[in-house]
Amino acid sequence: MPAIAFRTAIRDALDDELAADERVILFGEDVAVAGGVFATTTGLYDKYGPERVFDTPISELALAGAAFGSAVHGLRPVIEIMFGDFLTLAMDSLVNQSTKYWFLTQEQISVPLVIRSVVGAGGRFGAIHSQMPASWFMGVPGLKIVAPSTPADASALLKAAIRDDNPVLFFEHKRLYGLEGEVNGAAGRLGEAVVVREGRDITLVTAMKSVHDGLEAADELQAEGMSVEVIDLRTLRPLDLDTVVASVRKTNRIVVVEEGPLTGGWAGEVLASVVEHALGDLDDAWRIATPDTPIPYSPPLEDAFLPGPGRIAREIRARAR
Amino acid sequence: MSHVRDQPATGVLDDLDLYRRIYRQMLLIRGFEDLVQSLFLAGEVYGTTHLYSGQEAIATGVASVLEERDRVAATYRGHGHALALGVDPQKLLDEMLGRTSGVNGGRAGSMNVNSPDDRLIGSFGIVGGSIAAATGAALALGRTTGGVAVAYFGDGAMNQGYVFECLNFSQVFKLPLVLVCENNGYGEYTPYRSVTAGEICARVEVMGVPAETIDGMSVWTVRESAERAVAHARAGDGPVFVEALTYRFVGHSRSDPGAYRPDGELDRWRARDPIVVLRAQLEAEGVDAADLDEAEREMSVQLEQMRERGLAAPFPAELTAREFKD
Ligand SMILES: Cc1ncc(C[n+]2csc(CCOP(=O)(O)OP(=O)(O)O)c2C)c(N)n1
Ligand SMILES: [Mg+2]
DSSP states (O other), rough: EEEEEEEHHHHHHHHHHHHHTTTEEEEESSSSOOOTSSSSTHHHHHHTTTTTEEEEEOOOOHHHHHHHHHHTTTTTTEEEEGGGGGHHHHHHIIIIIIIIHHHTTTTTTOOOOOOEEEEEESSSSOOOOOTTTHHHHHTOOOOOOOOOOOOOOOOHHHHHHHHSSOEEEEEEGGGGGGOOEOOOOOOOOTTEEEEEEOOOSEEEEOTTTTHHHHHHHHHHTTTOOOOEEEOOOOOEOOOOOHHHHHHHHHEEEEEEEOOOOOSOOHHHHHHHHHHOOOOOOOEOEEEEESSSOOOSSSSSHHHHOOHHHHHHHHHHHHHHH | OOOOOOSOSSSSSOOOOHHHHHHHHHHHHHHHHHHHHHHHTTSSOSSSOOOOTHHHHHHHHTTTTTTTTOOEEEEEOOOHHHHHHOOOOHHHHHHTTTTTTTTTTSOOGGGOOGGGTTTTEESSSSHHHHHHHHHHHHHHHHHOOOOOOEEEEEEEGGGHHHHHHHHHHHHHTTOOEEEEEEESSTTTTEEEEHHOOHHHHHHHHHTTOOOEETTTHHHHHHHHHHHHHHHHHHHTTOOEEEEEEEEOOOOOSTTTOOOTTTTHHHHHHHTOOOOHHHHHHHHHHOOOOOHHHHHHHHHHHHHHHHHHHHHSSOOSOOOOOOOSOO
C-alpha cells in the first residue's frame, strides 16, 4: 500500500463514495472547478459533473439548509464549510433543523448529511481562521462529530460518515493535510477510539493534530522511563468512554489534551465521565488545553498558545513523577 | 462605467494638490502590497494575505471625503482600507511581520487589523461581517457625533445574509451608513456571475436604498460618488450603496493558482490601472512628470526603510491577554 497525504485520503474517499452511491452530492465554495482551496476535491467536478459536484455562492446558511432539505428528500449531501470558523453561519440549520428532525418526525426520517470543515490553529491564520469549533457543537444531541488524526482514519471515517444516516460534522485539521500514511480504502466505524500507543503509567487522551504531539511527548518521556498510553478518540461525539475507562483502570492517571479553550471543552466531558465511572481508580486527572482567549497571529504567540509536545511532556513530568 | 480615455480631458480634477496627495497614497498602497508579497515569499509574513493591488482607487477615493468623526469597517483585503485612513504603514507592516510594534501588537495579523484611533473599526475576516460592524457603528454615530459609517465588502458578500439583514435594518432606521461593494469580478476563484443572481444594485434598490454602479478604477469618480453618498447618509436620509467595478491584479490570496482568469482579462484591466489612469490625468492637467517620478522614488526609499525597520523589530515574548476587562 503506498502512503498518501491526508488531503488525498479525503479526496479519494469522496471519490469512492460519489462513485458508489449516486445519491451522494458534494457542494461548497470553490470545491468544484477549483478543486477546493485546500485541494481536497481535485478532479471530482470533472469526473462527476455539475449535477453532483458544484460551487456555491458564499452563503453558508443556504449550504447547510440545502444540505438538510435535500437529505430528508433522498439525497446524501456532503458540504464543505471552508474554515470551521464559518460554521457559526451554518449553525442554525444544522442545530435547529438537521439535528432535530429525527426526533420530531418520531424517528421516521433521518438526516444523512456530512459537513466537512477545516479546523485548528498553528497555521498563522489568526483569530478567525484557526478555531477549533468542536466545543460549540458538543452539546447538540443528534450530532456526530468526527475528528481524525491520520490519512487512514480520514479515509475510513469519512466513508463511514457519508454512509451514516445521521448528521455528521467532520473536522479536518489544517496542519494534518500534508501528513502521509497508508490507506486501505475500507469504511471504518464512528464512535470508536483507539489506543495508538500502549503504556502503563498514564493515559493521554486526545484527537487530531494533538495525537501526534502526544505521541512525541510520549517518546520523550519514554526515554526518561515513563510509559504513556495514548488514546486517539477519533470521534468526539459520541465519545468512546469504554476505551478510555479501561485504560485509566490500568494506569490510574489521565491527562486529556484538547486543542481548544479550556472552559467548556470536550476534555472536561472526558474527565467528568472518567470520574463518574472510575473514581476509585484515579490518582490524578487533568486537562491541557488552550487559554480562554482568542488565538493570536504572531508565530511565537501562537506557538506558546498551543499545547505542543514540549508542554505536554513538561506537565506530565511535573505531575506524574 | 466610464471609458478609458485615449486623451484625458482637462479640468476633471477639482483640486490638483489633493490629487497629488491621492496619487502618493495610491502609490503607497501598491508599494506596500508588493512589499508584503515579497516578505510573504521570503517567509517573513505568515499564514495568508489578501492584497489590494488594483483596487487602490476605491479606498483612497472614499477616504478622501471622510471626516474625523466617520468610521470604517474593512475586509480581510484591508491593507488599502487601513492605509487610506492614515494607519501608520510601518505599524501595519510590523503587524504582518508579527512584531510587538505592529498596530495590534502581533495579535491580529493581516486579516484582522483594527485601529480605532485611525477610524478603522476593524478588518473583518468573515465575508459580510464588515457590514454588520458598520451598521452598528452607524447606529451609534447617528445618535452621537453625527459621523457616518462606511463598510467595504466584495461582490461575494452579496450572497451573505449579513447584507440583506443589515440593508433592511439600516434603511428602516435611516442609519448613516455607506455601503461600498468592491466588485472585482470574483469571490476567490469563482466568477461572481456564476453564483450571483440578477444585478447587485437592483437587489439594493428594492429596499429603496439609493445605489449606483461606478468605475472603481478612476479615483475621481469614486471620490465624487462617495461625496454624494456621505452627504446623503449624513443628512439623515439613510444608507447608500455604491458598487465600484474593479479588479484585483494579484491572486485572491497567497495560494491562488489564478487558472480561472480568461486569457487577456488581466491585461485589459491592467490597462486601466488606477495609478496609471490618475497619473495620465495629472499630467494632462499640467502636473510635471518629473514631480510624479520623484514621488515614486521617494516611495520606494520609504518602503525599503520600512522593510529594514520591520525586520529588525522584536517579536512579542509572551502573550499577556486578559479574557475580560476588569
Ligand atoms: C463567511 C465566509 N465564508 C467564506 C470565507 C472564505 N473567503 C474569504 S474571501 C472569499 C471570497 C470573497 O469574495 P468577495 O466578497 O468578492 O471579496 P474579494 O475577496 O474578491 O475582495 C471567501 C469565500 C470567509 N472568509 N467568510
Ligand atoms: Mg470579489
